[in-house]
Amino acid sequence: METLTIGHGAGGSLTQELVSMILGRFPGNPVRDREDCAILPEGIAVTIDGYTVTPLTFEGGDIGSLCICGSANDLSVRGAKPLYIALGVIAEEGFPLGDLIRFMTSAAGVCSALGIELVTGDTKIVPRGQADGLFLTTCAIGRIGTHSGLGTSNISPGDVILLTSPPGMHGATIAASRYGLKVEGLSSDCAALWPMIEKLLPLEGLRCMRDCTRGGLGTVLCEWAESADIGIEIDETLIPWDEATVSVCDLLGLDPLHMAGEGCAAIVISQEEAADALELAKKHPLGKRASVIGSVTGEHPGYVGIHTASGGTRLVDKPVGEELPRIC
Amino acid sequence: MNETRERIALLSKALDLMTDRPIRVMEVCGTHTVSIFRQGLRSLFPPSLELVSGPGCPVCVTDQGEIDAAVSLAGIKGVTVATYGDMLRVPGSGSSLVNERALGRDVRVITSADQALEIARNEKTRLVVFVAVGFETTAPSTASVILDAHREGRGNFTVLNLHKAVPPVLEALASDKNIALDALLLPGHVSVILGLSPYRFLPEDHGIACAVAGFGAEDIMLALVEVVRQIREGRPRVASLYSQAVREEGNCLARDLIDRVFEPCDSSWRGLGNLPLSGYGLREEYSSIDALKRLEISINDTSPPSGCSCGEVLKGKMLPRECALFGRLCNPSHPVGPCMVSSEGSCAAHFRFSRGGDHPWKH
Structure with a gap:
């Protein structure tokens, strides 16, 4: 009997297979693309995401701030201002009420900073052992403003790839805590990207954006290369690496290009406006380490290459399933 | 061009100039394999330098029957299997540890041996089986927790011991005329424990050029330059280019730990079969910690999946x-x-x- 494994939820190729299987049961449905959120008539943008993180509180955030930032970011990267949120709470019998209140307070903090209204919700308590403490689901609704045409299909050769902050910080923080590593300076980048992204939206050369969550920067680039049928080349030395993230990944044998961020966006922009975009991003605290990391090419469509710090070149791939630490 | 790239480019040029005939080098260690790929070094080697990967990935050399034993342990009521992440997705003949976990069996990922013992200390109603794989790098920490568990009389801690030794498998490869290796990139971490002398038979008896290498791009390129030089001069030897970590005599403390707990035994390697004295068997006095004995299961001779090479x-x-x-x-x-x-x-x-x-x- 084939069963689901953790890998099916890890954002890599197994997840893609699972999603295709599910979509296959909805013939003729209107899911048109595989972007981070759906754009409905009249510019309404909607997304839904479930949050199951262990530990619930981590350096740099908690499941409460994460569940708002994550869904708000999915709207933001398509140019939609997050306006409303619906929140589903599934908690396990025996879960400390004080913890729940603390997480809700932190969620509310992000909402109020962004001007997002909580408009509806649901709570379910399940018997002990049927949920890992607390699961949160948020559905975010927003509206497209000035820039309505953002999407993968806009990418064309000559465009420039910009990264707003170091990749993989959230994933490395969670992995370190899960595998009992204490690393100085390691922190999740969990943050709402809208205030920075809002500034970039007037740029006409903006092609598309993605937040580099599950599967990391590597997955975002590979999906772009595959779906737009273009090639991408990035330079390892131009990526604004976070030192603590890189050392956790070295220790555990994980690829920082495959680790999730929760406040890090990859942006494709025309060559002409790349410098303006970089300057705008850098003006905002979330983008102070923003960097141009590579470009789009008409050569080798479907493939992402990285020029390594050693001067060699190799392929960038998507992770397959759960990223597991190595042996020695 | 930054400095690192300039230095690597020079080493690449040197390799190109020095390699005037086909040279076949094996990198023994899985960490080297990945490091070479991840840093894109293969694109910098001259075409006549062929790098082949060797038997240095602990999961890969674990025999099919051993994997099946680990999977079957997970199915026993009351058992918690604790092992390294890489082991989870390896397909056994019928299932894998990751599938067993999906079916509700208690399979946990650990990153060090002492975490397995810690589970046994904290959860006294569970019988913990630590599936211990790896070479001289992981064997000392397994030995150390076995000693701790033995001292504490930790009755709910056992080990499925699958540790293997590197020098005997190198002997088997070096003796196989069909493999025809000119040089070996010796594993950095294993050599930290073993030192250099266990490798001397490679140049002396088999004429194979050897270099112990670290894992950075320059370390690896320098080690390749070194073995190509040995080949050109016709004077194979064991050179260490990882001197900041590897001492001639190795790490005596770690080797003592291995010796106290393990003794050489025959071991089955995937694809290589049973190699004499190539495993680390538990000494008799620690047999109470042996999961095979405690749970009365055996490692069967199982063929690998059909078509798998x-x-x-x-x-x-x-x-x-x-x-x-x-x-x-x-x-x-x-x-x-x-x-x-x-x-x-x-x-x-x-x-x-x-x-x-x-x-x-x-x-």
Whole structure:
């Protein structure tokens, strides 16, 4: 009997297979693309995401701030201002009420900073052992403003790839805590990207954006290369690496290009406006380490290459399933 | 161009100038395999320098019967299997540890041996089986927790001991005339423990050039320059280019630990079969910690999956892409053999970083 494994939820190729299987049961449905959120008539943008993180509180955030930032970011990267949120709470019998209140307070903090209204919700308590403490689901609704045409299909050769902050910080923080590593300076980048992204939206050369969550920067680039049928080349030395993230990944044998961020966006922009975009991003605290990391090419469509710090070149791939630490 | 790139480019140029005939080098260690790919070094080697991956990925060399034993342990009521992450997705004959976990069996990922003992200390109603794999790098920490558990009389802690020794497998490869290695890139971490003397038979008896290397791009390029120089001069030896970590005599403390708990025993290697005295068996006085004895299971002689050539790949006789299953039928999403599963497996590395050579940056 084939069963689901953790890998099916890890954002890599197994997840893609699972999603295709599910979509296959909805013939003729209107899911048109595989972007981070759906754009409905009249510019309404909607997304839904479930949050199951262990530990619930981590350096740099908690499941409460994460569940708002994550869904708000999915709207933001398509140019939609997050306006409303619906929140589903599934908690396990025996879960400390004080913890729940603390997480809700932190969620509310992000909402109020962004001007997002909580408009509806649901709570379910399940018997002990049927949920890992607390699961949160948020559905975010927003509206497209000035820039309505953002999407993968806009990418064309000559465009420039910009990264707003170091990749993989959230994933490395969670992995370190899960595998009992204490690393100085390691922190999740969990943050709402809208205030920075809002500034970039007037740029006409903006092609598309993605937040580099599950599967990391590597997955975002590979999906772009595959779906737009273009090639991408990035330079390892131009990526604004976070030192603590890189050392956790070295220790555990994980690829920082495959680790999730929760406040890090990859942006494709025309060559002409790349410098303006970089300057705008850098003006905002979330983008102070923003960097141009590579470009789009008409050569080798479907493939992402990285020029390594050693001067060699190799392929960038998507992770397959759960990223597991190595042996020695 | 930054400084690192300039230095690597110089080393690449040197390698190119020095390599005037086909040279076949095996990198023994899985960490080297991945490091070479991840840093894109293959694109900097001269065409006549052939690098083949060896049997240095602990998961990959674990025999099919051993994997099946680990999987069957997970199915026993009251048992918690604790092991390294790489082991989880390796397909056994019927199931894998990751599938067992999905079915509700208690399988936990640990990153060090003492975490397995810690589980036993904290959860006294569970019988913990630590599935211990790896070479001289992980054997000392396994030995150390076995000593601790023995001292504490920790009745709910056992070990499925699958540790293997590196020098005997190198002997088997060096003696195989069909493999025809000119040089070996010796494993950095294993050599930290063993020192240099256990490798001397390689140049002395088999004429194989050897260099112990660290894992950075420059370390690896320098080690390659070193072995090519040895070959050109016709004077093979064991050179250490990892002197900041490897001492001539190795790490005596770690070796003592190994000796106290283990004794040499015959061991089955995937693709290589049973090699005499190539394993670390538990000494009799620690037999109460032996999971096989405690749970009365045995390691059966099981054939690998049909068509899987992991054994030939591990010996350097076949490139991953030469396997009929590579890519289409065996890939990281749907692996058939362990070399496609482990993050340090050569098939997985060839697939992830170069699609087996079928990509724009030819290696």
